[in-house]
Amino acid sequence: MNDTIKSKKDIFSIALIGNPNVGKSSIFNQLTGLNQKIGNYPGLTVDKATGFLKDSQRKYELVDLPGTYSLYPKSEDELIAYKILTGKQxxxxxxxxxxxxxxLERSLLLGTQIMDFGLPVAFVLNMKDLAEKQGLxxxxxxxxxxxxxxxxxxDARKVEGLEAVKTLMKDERFAITSPFIEVQxxxxxEVLDKVRAKFDLxxxxxxxxxxVFFEQDRGLxxxxxxxxxxxxxxxxxDTSKAQLEEANLRIAKIQKLVNKTIVKQKEKTNSFSRKLDGFLLHPIFxxxxFLAILLLIFQAIFAWAEMPMDWIDEGFALASGWISSSLPEGVFTDFLAEGLVPGIGGIVIFIPQIALLFGFLAFLEDTGYLSRVVFLMDRFMKPLGLHGKSVVPLISGLACAIPAVMASRTISNNKERLITILVAxxxxxxxxxxxxxxIIGIVIPDQAIFGINAQALxxxxxxxxxxxxxxxGAFVLNLLFKQNQASFLLAEMPIYRWPRWKAVGLTMFSKSKVFVLEAGKVILMISIVLWVLSSYGPSSRMDPLDDEEEALMTTxxxxxxxEEIAELFASKRLEASYMGIMGKAIEPVIAPLGYDWKIGIALITSFAAREVFVGTIATIYSIGGDVENELTIREKLASETRPDSGEKVFNLATGLSLMxxxxFAMQCxxxxxxxxxxxxxxKWPVIQTVAMTAIAYLAALITYQTLV
Structure with missing residues (x-):
């Protein structure tokens, strides 16, 4: 046995691993602070968090592995931990x-497995304050x-003992021990030797x-x-029998060790936790x-995110205006002012909602309540092909589908995770x-039905x-997807604790960073493409408009x-642009839904992001003033008529069809x-887009044809 492992490498890499809710992420955050990088492991969808510490001699890289109860690699979290510890990833x-x-007994199942891997290892015994309260x-x-x-x-929450952990790391006090159990x-x-020689283990x-687990190894x-x-x-x-025998052998030895090293001075008291669980896990209350908490969270998100989102929107609008007025006229200036800057703004404007949502989720998780929600919802979700953990992504989807899809990575069952991603x-x-x-303000009368506002209903x-x-959708996909992977919920009920604001803040920062760096790239690219298609068209269509506008301006x-002439010709140029041509081209397809070519353009542009619909409609219908003024938009749309029949474009049938x-449509x-x-x-985003658009078309068609 080596008590100390020394290395001459410039960067010393250390994996941090532990059970869920053991305080591993708290230790990681305390040790690394904001000196972290977030990404994905190659080929997998599990978050990879790495942090760094430095001293005078070298740099230490801390790799935060997903929380797992064992190294039996059946879930994606266990698989990535297994791959890291075997050097495959x-x-x-x-x-x-x-x-x-x-x-300690449960934690040592994982800890002794890692010892048996033959790696340099050290243990951090966390939550000593809770152990003392329980008389351990x-x-x-x-x-x-x-x-x-x-x-x-x-005690990571109180930042006690972390200096000892830093010292342990910097002194590289990691031991390679004798195997905890003999798998022979x-x-x-003979069999073990053949495998070791074949794969150089x-x-x-x-x-x-x-x-035992080669069938689950997709990299093999x-x-x-x-x-x-x-x-x-x-x-x-018999690999299944061998795994069971190994687990029983390990657990029996761990139990003997725990009985020898732990003294229980008094009975654990958790009457408060039991009473609270009796209410929070009640089949009715x-x-x-839970619904009351949801209402509170989303009311807060909408209220608190509105102001910073408005600031961001106004800031980028001012930036676009400044570029237009300060730089020489030309294509490059138009590209910056109308394409690049709004594209970046379309990324940044989501940050307040994403940060707040993940902040609330981190808050609930840190208090211990989120684990109860997962347990509460599992029985309801299971028949639909979802998992108890699916409730977190679906809740997130009420604010934004982006964090909803990201939150689904906590679901270990591949089928249930994919279904959650597709329906969120x-x-x-x-x-x-x-x-x-x-649209409701245009087509639904502002009157009461049984004392409740019709528009609110x-x-x-x-x-x-x-x-x-x-x-x-989840129910249908559950019937269509065939998978033999067993699904079960293993959810620990942690004790209730006050949340740590630093940990909540770090979660908000890291999730926002992932969104900006990953999804933001595509948003920006699509925004630029849409600008090009909306700004340019065949010269045979665009050039006469320039001449006509110039002649009218002189009069x-x-x-x-x-200003009126400029707005009129902006609308005409949009009609003559490649985007306008596309709108005219799809008009025969969307006419049965009650839409004209102008609405068709809004449908096309809003495939980049749904909220683009409002700005596009404002431009198409030559609405003067602030396009964010909802009253102005309503008034203009309400008065718009069809040139052939004189009927209102936005009547009840068209309005409900649009909503x-x-x-249903995937427009983001x-x-x-x-x-x-x-x-x-x-493969899956393409299938998702095609299927959701087809369902949206069919539902809108039925709605319009029923009401017309």
Missing amino acids: KSVDAVIVVLDACN VIKTHELYKSLGVPLALT EVVSV VSDYQAFQML ITEDKEWLRSLCKASGL GYVF PWMSCSARLPIYII ALLGMYLLGTFATLA AQSEEEQ VFYA MSTLAVVKRETKSW
Whole structure:
């Protein structure tokens, strides 16, 4: 056994691993602060968080692995931890295992597995304050003697013991120990030796893991899997039985160790937690309280995000105006003012909502309530093909589909995770809200029905429609997708605690950073493409407009007339542009829905983002003044008539058809970018877009033809 592992590398890489809710992320955040990078592991959708510490001699890289209960690689979280620790995904020099002082037996299942991998390891025994409250006395010296692993005692929430962890890292006090159990009792030495030699493995336990779980290893080539199958068959090895025997052997030895190293001075008292759980997990009151929390959260998100979003919007509008007035006229100036700057603004404007939403979720998770929500919803979600953890993404979808898709990565079952990703965009996000409000204000009378405002009922109906579509879609996909992967919910009920504001702030920062750097690239690209298509068209169509406008400008008597002429020809240029041509081209297809070519242009542009509909409609119908003025937009749209019949364009049938279309259609390129990022393929976002658009068209067609 080596008590100290020294390396001459400039960067010493350390993996940080532990059970969920053991305080691992708190330790990671305290050690690294904002000196972190967030990304994805290559080929997987699990978050990769790396942080850095420095001293006078070298730099230390801390890799925060996903929380996992064991290294039986059946879920994606366990698989990435397994790949890191075996060097298949990223090589690390040492491992810090965070143990739960209140549940040492469970934590040591993971900790002793890592010891058996033959890696340099150290243990951090966290939550010592809670262990003391529960009357648990841990004989740390006895534990060290039994395991031979360096040990630090911490309370990460109160930042106690973290200096000892830093010292442990910088002194590189990591031990390679003797195996905790001998897997030769389960699998013969000859078989283990063959696997070690074939795959160049450093320990018998690594060979055992490969034998038992090679079928789940998607990175293993077919030839190697066939070789392992043949070896198992030739040796008569039953891998399922071998795993069970190994687990029983390990747990029995851990129980003996825990009985020797832990003294319980008094009974654990958790009467407050039990009483609170009795209410929060109640089959009736639990759901009522959960809905009340949701109402509070989204009311706060809409209220608090409005002001910073307005500041961002106004700031980018001022920037565009300044560029237009300060730089020489020309294509480059137009590109900056009308394409690039608004494109960047379209990315940044989402940050307040995303940051607030993830802040609230981090707050609920830190208090211990979110684990109860997952448990509460699992029974309701399961028949629909969803997971208890699906409730978090679906809640997120009420604010924005982007964090909803990102939040689905906590679901280990691949089928349920994919279903959640595919249906989450049907939850009525905040981007749909301005569309609903404008159209409802035009086509729904402002009167009371049974004492309730009809417009409010219509808005509630659109949100209920989105929720119903989400659940119905999940049910259908559950019938279509065939997968043998077993689904179960393993959710620990952590104790209730006050949240840590620093941890909440770090979560808000990191999630916003991921959105800006990943999804923002696609939003910007699409915004630039849309600007080009809307600004240019065939010269045979565009040039005569320039000449006609110039002639009319010379006859204008006032500045107001000049503005009216400019707005008129802006609308004509849009009609003559490539985007206008596209609108005319699709008019025969959308006419059965009650839409004309101008609405068609808005449909096309809003495929980049739904909220683009309002600005596009404002431009198309030559609305003067501030396009964000909803009253002006309503008045203009309400008075618009069809040139052939004189009927109002936005009547009840057309208005409801439009809202239904926007309720179902996938019109958000940033969401598609995130779906592609999370699924690692363009297959699913393409299928998602085609299917949702087809369903939206059919639903809008039925709505219009029924009401017309």
